[in-house]
Amino acid sequence: MNKIQIYRALRNHVELSEKRSAMYESNSIAKVLTYVGIMALAVYIMFFSVLFALIANDIRQFTPCQFLFGLTPIVLVVDYLARLVAQRTPAQLVKPYLLLPLRKYDCVDSFIMSSIVTPNNLLWLFLTVPYSIMSIVFSAGIFPALGFVVAFQLLIICNSLFYMLTRTLFNKKIILFVIPLIVYGLMFAPWYLKNFDALCYFYSNLGQWATDGTPLFYLLAFVALALFFLLNRRVQYANIISETMKEKDLKLKNISSFSFFDRFSQTGEYMKLELKSMLRNRNTRSMFIYSIIFIVALSLMNSFTDIYADDDFSTKFWAVYPFTLSSINLIKIMGPEGNFIECLLVRKENIRSLLEAKYYYYSALSIMPLVLMLPNVFTEKYSFLMLLSLMFFTAGPMFCVVMQLAVINKVSVPLNTKLTRKNGMETNYVQIIVEMVALFMPIVIISVLMVFVGETWTYVIMLLVGVLFMALHKYWIGNIYRRMMKRKYVNLQGFMTSR
Structure with missing residues (x-):
């Protein structure tokens, strides 16, 4: 040939x-x-x-x-x-x-x-x-x-x-x-x-x-x-x-036991799993580091440069993205766990505790851009209400939207290999659509609300909606869990065949 x-x-x-x-x-x-x-x-x-x-x-x-x-x-x-x-x-x-x-x-x-x-x-x-x-x-x-x-x-x-x-x-x-x-x-x-x-x-x-x-x-x-x-x-x-x-690396690594999370029962154990997966596996660690770099870079540019134009839209545009980037890692939710999904299905409610742990983990991560952009509040570029509403809106309805992917994601994400896998490229267009929604929906909502209710009430409404979604997180996470269980064997087959 x-x-x-x-x-x-x-x-x-x-x-x-x-x-x-x-x-x-x-x-x-x-x-x-x-x-x-x-x-x-x-x-x-x-x-x-x-x-x-x-x-x-x-x-x-x-x-x-x-x-x-x-x-x-x-x-x-x-x-x-x-x-x-x-x-x-x-x-x-x-x-x-x-x-x-x-x-x-x-x-x-x-x-x-x-x-x-x-x-x-x-x-x-x-x-x-x-x-x-x-x-x-x-x-x-x-x-x-x-x-x-x-x-x-x-x-x-x-x-x-x-x-x-x-x-x-x-x-x-x-x-x-x-x-x-x-x-x-x-x-x-x-x-x-x-x-x-x-x-x-x-x-x-x-x-x-x-x-x-x-x-x-x-x-x-x-x-x-x-x-x-x-x-x-x-x-x-x-x-x-x-x-x-390459041969498998069997060298033992000393990783903290994260005993602080013991007080949160089974959910705490899965928060430990999330942290240990990030520390031990190259792909999950790289995804986390990239997101942190972009969050920190955008937040610091917002705080210490005039990256945005003087118009109101550009100001809001650059304020939104440090928060929305914290939800991007959830696009491939359940993908890394697809490598050992059978172990997670042996006990009832295991997956639900895992979803709750992921939600708490990434909600805590959304505090980072709030803290990094506080200098904007002191220089009166942004109001504290604006930043607080963006954080709660991200941790509320935005995380709710992105975590719906847990129901349909059924392709395992390799934990360490980047360039080779059994089935080649797995292009998930559903993930691409949800990623675009996560990136652009907040700025669209802000622009529409400001036309009808003004700036202050826009952020008040977003803050209240965010707090409501966070308060009810156990209900919508429970809904995701029940739908996942209905598709359990379909998803399990997809994870196993895509490894």
């Missing part, structure tokens, strides 16, 4: 694996909603494309191609951050092929090629194609416009390979998260050294090269593509082999 045949066969196996996923049926409606959301995002990007085209047609110091390429660093950072939020590093189907007479890099090459031709990389065409039609075709001609679109797309593909490389590295060691920070920081160096105009002038040369069809530009772009491909190839292969071939 040649490379193309191997690639097609492996891609077919991945597609079959996704169809056999335990979440395939549950994903049907959510997948449609996800596509609707992507279409809405495409329309949003086209709006910016038209806006940039109108600006480019009015200015004289840059050609239209130079103008958009002058904003390249900003686009690449936005692209990277979007991938960080919405795109996971998919697990690879490697184990079934280890004993087959395939070349050692065949599976990895197939995976990297799939990430290059993914439709996600085509989303930015909704920016470049309308822009080139409105601003470049009539001023420079069709071939310069085509060169502009191709050149910009090459930069996006390079950025996607850079994302895959760095995401793999800092999944292995979280300190390597500094790599993209340094790289993108250096890209903005002309802004730091001079001003924003210097940044635009520096990168506008790329746009001129793309318009002129300069061979040097495309040579450098393809060299960068080849370099990122080879780096990904080596790094992916090394990490996959380390995950699949």
Whole structure:
């Protein structure tokens, strides 16, 4: 078999694996909603494309191609951050092929090629194609416009390979998260050294090269593509082999007994389990650390910088997210426990105590952004009522919404392996929908309520609703538990087959 045949066969196996996923049926409606959301995002990007085209047609110091390429660093950072939020590093189907007479890099090459031709990389065409039609075709001609679109797309593909490389590295060691920070920081160096105009002038040369069809530009772009491909190839292969071939670590670790939680009976035992799982297992620990980093970073930026604009909406927008991020770890609720779900089902009410423990654990975590953003209260950027209402609203109705996923989640999350698993990528579109609801619902509710009842009563209502949900948490957690028990054997089969 040649490379193309191997690639097609492996891609077919991945597609079959996704169809056999335990979440395939549950994903049907959510997948449609996800596509609707992507279409809405495409329309949003086209709006910016038209806006940039109108600006480019009015200015004289840059050609239209130079103008958009002058904003390249900003686009690449936005692209990277979007991938960080919405795109996971998919697990690879490697184990079934280890004993087959395939070349050692065949599976990895197939995976990297799939990430290059993914439709996600085509989303930015909704920016470049309308822009080139409105601003470049009539001023420079069709071939310069085509060169502009191709050149910009090459930069996006390079950025996607850079994302895959760095995401793999800092999944292995979280300190390597500094790599993209340094790289993108250096890209903005002309802004730091001079001003924003210097940044635009520096990168506008790329746009001129793309318009002129300069061979040097495309040579450098393809060299960068080849370099990122080879780096990904080596790094992916090394990490996959380390995950699949390493011996189990039997070294004993001394972990605190957390005797403080003994007073909470069985629920306390599950709070210990949550903490010990975070301390002992690499994946759960990484998820926790990432959420803490983002919560702390956003909270401190809110407290000590003017990151938001002066308008009221932006102020509320940036205040909400340190709280909503505390609920993101609950998106995969019951996923880690899927690795030992049989042990949790041997006694009645065990799962209910586990759900209560998770609720208390993450409710306590939501206190962190409140404390970190208290300086905003002292400087009168935010009111204490606002922060308190956001905390209670997050710990009340928002956690109630996210924890509903415990009923339908039936794919186990590996505790330590990141890049390899038995069934490949498990895309749960229901989780994606709920994640988007968790991120955007609070700001929508705030905006609507403020129109009708004003700012103070908005936060009073959110505070009262949050307190009500927290006071009644045993009732809605009990409802989740009863629905889980009705689906017990369906979920159990999904967890067991997805390990």
